[in-house]
Amino acid sequence: SSTGMRLFVLKRCWLLSFTALVAFAIGVVVTWVIVASTSSTSEEARPVLLLTGDSLTEYGTKPDNDGWISLLQDRYCRTADVMARGLSGYNTKYVSLSSCHRISPALITLWLGANDAALLNGTSAWQHVPLEEYAANLAEIVLTFRLKAPDAQILLITPAFVDDSRRMLANGTSDRSNAASGEYARKCVETAQEIDTPVLDLYSIFSAMPNNESAAYLEDGLHFNAEGNRLVDQELRVTIASEFPELVSRLEAWDVPSFTEFNAQ
Numbered sequence: 001s002s003t004g005m006r007l008f009v010l011k012r013c014w015l016l017s018f019t020a021l022v023a024f025a026i027g028v029v030v031t032w033v034i035v036a037s038t039s040s041t042s043e044e045a046r047p048v049l050l051l052t053g054d055s056l057t058e059y060g061t062k063p064d065n066d067g068w069i070s071l072l073q074d075r076y077c078r079t080a081d082v083m084a085r086g087l088s089g090y091n092t093k094y095v096s097l098s099s100c101h102r103i104s105p106a107l108i109t110l111w112l113g114a115n116d117a118a119l120l121n122g123t124s125a126w127q128h129v130p131l132e133e134y135a136a137n138l139a140e141i142v143l144t145f146r147l148k149a150p151d152a153q154i155l156l157i158t159p160a161f162v163d164d165s166r167r168m169l170a171n172g173t174s175d176r177s178n179a180a181s182g183e184y185a186r187k188c189v190e191t192a193q194e195i196d197t198p199v200l201d202l203y204s205i206f207s208a209m210p211n212n213e214s215a216a217y218l219e220d221g222l223h224f225n226a227e228g229n230r231l232v233d234q235e236l237r238v239t240i241a242s243e244f245p246e247l248v249s250r251l252e253a254w255d256v257p258s259f260t261e262f263n264a265q
Contacts, residue, residue: 046081156198
């Protein structure tokens, strides 16, 4: 009869709906198990890299110039959160007076000194910070980071090479010099040793090259071009591997599975 047929169809639809619901529930459970097996908590599985400094850090975010931070973000897009906090024009005096970032990073890089080393008789004299004050400020900033982020690894980075000829103005004045940058780089290394903090000595790396070769890595005598950014990225990776090997393994581990894992469901 027609009534019996309708009941048959209704039961059939109900059964199909129930089966689909069960399949969906199983899929959710399987997905949860896969994710849970590869990640305990987001804080543990996905490290945060906090990159602080001046324009050498801020400009490192520019992808069209192969910015060293953009290279890090691309490399670790599935394994880490890369947070750039570069502040163009800042020196250690400005940064030490600002509030600490309210996060729990696995690694903090601190790259300051290019503006502290501004020449007293130059066009950016107001940015100058005396050498000993620079060292004290660096130590204070590192101490603040250690208090606010006790589990974080900290890496200091020295000021880099300056191409004097590119920083010289037509009237013969300049804002930066390679000699001054070298003084602040050496003080950075010295301070790092005193406060037991690893340091990436970029100044020594660039100074080991002929001047014309070092200058070829800069776009304006101070900031890096694409080739220079790639070299900074390379040296940073080497330093992280040697100083923080336990972090390297975390940077290689995806915090969520590849989509291919779901093919097994």
